[in-house]
Amino acid sequence: MSKIVITGGAGFIGSHIGERCAKEGHEVVLIDNLDDYYSRQLKEENIECVLASGKATFVHGDIADLELLRKVIDKDVDFVYHEAAQAGVRISVQNPFKPNDVNVLGTLNVLQASLEADVERPVSYTHLRAHETPEHLVCRLLLE
Numbered sequence: 001m002s003k004i005v006i007t008g009g010a011g012f013i014g015s016h017i018g019e020r021c022a023k024e025g026h027e028v029v030l031i032d033n034l035d036d037y038y039s040r041q042l043k044e045e046n047i048e049c050v051l052a053s054g055k056a057t058f059v060h061g062d063i064a065d066l067e068l069l070r071k072v073i074d075k076d077v078d079f080v081y082h083e084a085a086q087a088g089v090r091i092s093v094q095n096p097f098k099p100n101d102v103n104v105l106g107t108l109n110v111l112q113a114s115l116e117a118d119v120e121r122p123v124s125y126t127h128l129r130a131h132e133t134p135e136h137l138v139c140r141l142l143l144e
Contacts, residue, residue, distance in 0.1 A: 002026045003029070005029045005072055005077050006021075006081045007083055008032055008083035009030025009046075010032035010044070011046070012046070014084070015030070015047065015049060018030050019053045023053045027055045028054070029077075062106070063082075069113035073113040080119050084102065084106060110122065
């Protein structure tokens with residue numbers, strides 16, 4: 001089975017991907033900074049569902065931290081699902097550097113760490129695919 005890292009793993013999409021992958025027997029590593037833009041309690045419940053689904057671990061950290069990503073995304077990782085993002089327009093008006101740090105720098109860090117670890121396939125899906133069922137999303141991406 002594969003080792004899969006999921007950034008934004010406490011969010012809706014990331015946790016559903018993680019839950020499905022863990023149930024299929026894959027080793028899953030969730031990474032999330034538990035940003036309070038959405039309910040922390042809901043994120044913690046999402047994490048618990050994934051951890052209860054199979055071989056899964058949670059890393060509390062930020063994708064803006066390249067050194068952390070280099071530790072999490074190692075040579076044993078087969079796939080990276082990059083689902084982390086700073087949501088919301090209001091935050092970009094209040095603090096325009098925060099979404100840039102997460103959405104731009106964070107994405108570059110995920111790609112850099114994946115490249116350095118020779119990850120077979122880093123995958124990034126946007127909210128536009130969020131209405132697709134996790135079963136179709138995960139199965140298709142692993143088989144493509």
